[in-house]
Amino acid sequence: MARRTLLLLAGAVAVAAAVAVAVVVATGGDGSQSAAAEHSGVVEGTVWVANEDGASLTAIDAARNDVAATLTGIEGPHNLQVSPDGKNVWAVSGHDAMAVMLDARGFQVHGSVPTGEEPAHVVVTPDGRTAYTTNGGDDTVTAIDVATIKAVATIPVGSYPHGMRPSPDGKWLYVANAKGTTLSVINTSTNVKVADVEVGQGPVQVAFSPDGRFVYASLNGENAVAKVEVAKRKLVGKVAVGVGPIQTYVSPDGRYLLVANQGTEESPSKTVSIVDTASFEVVETVETGEGAHGVVIDPSSRHAYVTNIYGDDVVVIDLLERSVVARIPVGSKPNGISFSSLALGPETEQEVELDLGDMGGMDMGDG
Numbered sequence: 001m002a003r004r005t006l007l008l009l010a011g012a013v014a015v016a017a018a019v020a021v022a023v024v025v026a027t028g029g030d031g032s033q034s035a036a037a038e039h040s041g042v043v044e045g046t047v048w049v050a051n052e053d054g055a056s057l058t059a060i061d062a063a064r065n066d067v068a069a070t071l072t073g074i075e076g077p078h079n080l081q082v083s084p085d086g087k088n089v090w091a092v093s094g095h096d097a098m099a100v101m102l103d104a105r106g107f108q109v110h111g112s113v114p115t116g117e118e119p120a121h122v123v124v125t126p127d128g129r130t131a132y133t134t135n136g137g138d139d140t141v142t143a144i145d146v147a148t149i150k151a152v153a154t155i156p157v158g159s160y161p162h163g164m165r166p167s168p169d170g171k172w173l174y175v176a177n178a179k180g181t182t183l184s185v186i187n188t189s190t191n192v193k194v195a196d197v198e199v200g201q202g203p204v205q206v207a208f209s210p211d212g213r214f215v216y217a218s219l220n221g222e223n224a225v226a227k228v229e230v231a232k233r234k235l236v237g238k239v240a241v242g243v244g245p246i247q248t249y250v251s252p253d254g255r256y257l258l259v260a261n262q263g264t265e266e267s268p269s270k271t272v273s274i275v276d277t278a279s280f281e282v283v284e285t286v287e288t289g290e291g292a293h294g295v296v297i298d299p300s301s302r303h304a305y306v307t308n309i310y311g312d313d314v315v316v317i318d319l320l321e322r323s324v325v326a327r328i329p330v331g332s333k334p335n336g337i338s339f340s341s342l343a344l345g346p347e348t349e350q351e352v353e354l355d356l357g358d359m360g361g362m363d364m365g366d367g
Helices: 001-011 030-038
Strands: 047-052 056-061 065-072 080-082 087-091 097-101 109-114 119-124 129-136 142-144 150-156 161-166 172-177 182-185 192-198 203-208 215-218 224-227 234-240 245-250 256-263 266-276 281-287 292-297 301-307 312-319 323-329 332-340 352-353
Touching: 047 080, 047 292, 065 323, 080 097, 080 119, 087 119, 087 332, 097 119, 097 129, 142 161, 150 192, 150 281, 172 203, 172 215, 172 312, 182 203, 192 234, 215 245, 224 245, 234 281, 256 292, 256 301, 266 292, 266 301, 281 323, 292 332, 301 332, 312 332
Parallel strands: 065 352, 119 161, 161 203, 203 245, 245 292
Antiparallel strands: 047 056, 047 332, 056 065, 080 087, 087 097, 097 109, 119 129, 129 142, 142 150, 161 172, 172 182, 182 192, 203 215, 215 224, 224 234, 245 256, 256 266, 266 281, 292 301, 301 312, 312 323
C-alpha cells in the first residue's frame, strides 16, 4: 500500500541519526514463556490488534497473554480503536475506504461508513460521541457521528495525514501529516482545522500527556520525537530515538513515553525507546522484534503491548522491569493496537467471520 511505502522510505532516509543507548534483549521461545507465566493475571482486559495483510483483527486476553479470538472479513485493516467505554471497536479498511464499528464482546457489526481515500487511523473522542479517520489519499479527516454511524464532516488537513489522537479533555484533535512537517489541530466542537504546528520531518503519530499539557510526535524522517506545548502550540524540544519511529504512547501515569522504532522492511528496527517524560531523555531501549510498529499501555501503566509488523507477533513489556515478558503470534502484518479494560468471557467464539454485507450507518439509539 502507498501508506506503508511512505513510512518505509521515510525511515530509510534518516538511519544515521539513531541514538546509541543500552539495549535490553527480549527473551524468545522458552524464556519468554516462563516470564509470561509469572505475569499471568497481572492485567485484565483485552488487547485488540489490526492485522493489515491478514484481513483480520486479533483479540488477546490480557490476563493470559494469549489469543482469545480472531475476526476476519475487514480488508486491509491498518488501525483500530476501542471506544472509551470498551463496548465497541472501530477499525478502518484501507482496501474499501471505510470505517467499521463492531460490538467488542458479541462481535456483531453495528455498521460501516465511507471515509476518504486510504484511511489509516481511527480514534474516538473521550465522550464517545465522535469518531475520526485520517485519509492519506486525499489529505482529509472524516468526522463520524457514533450514534448514527454517519459521516458529518470532511476536514482538510496537511499532507498525507496518518496518526492522530484527541486531547484528554476532548477539545482538540492533533493530526500527524506524514508527508509534511506539521501537526494539524482540529477543533472538535466545530470540526474545523484551526492551526498547523511545525514539528519536523515526517510526523507519523502523536501522543498526549495525561494532563493534556504536551503532545509528542514521532518524526519518522529524523529518527526523533518532538515535544509540543499545547497551550502555545509550539515545539519545545526533540529527542533522538531509534530508526524509523512510528507509533507513540504515553503511560497513563504520565511517567514514560514509548516510541516504536520500525525501520524498513529491508532493514527493520527491533526496538522500543522508553523516554522519561520529566527529563525528556531516553532511559532504556527494549528489543521487541522485527519492525516494532504499534504501541499501547494498559490503564495501570504496568504493561505495554507492541506489534511487530515484520514478525507477525505482539510482545508484552513489563514497564517496571523494562523487559519483554511475553510474545504472542497474531496475523500477518500486525499494525494498529488498542487496549480495552473489558475482558472477553470464557464462552467467546474463537474464530469469527464478520458479516459486513452492504451496510451503511444505522441508528444506535441510546444503546
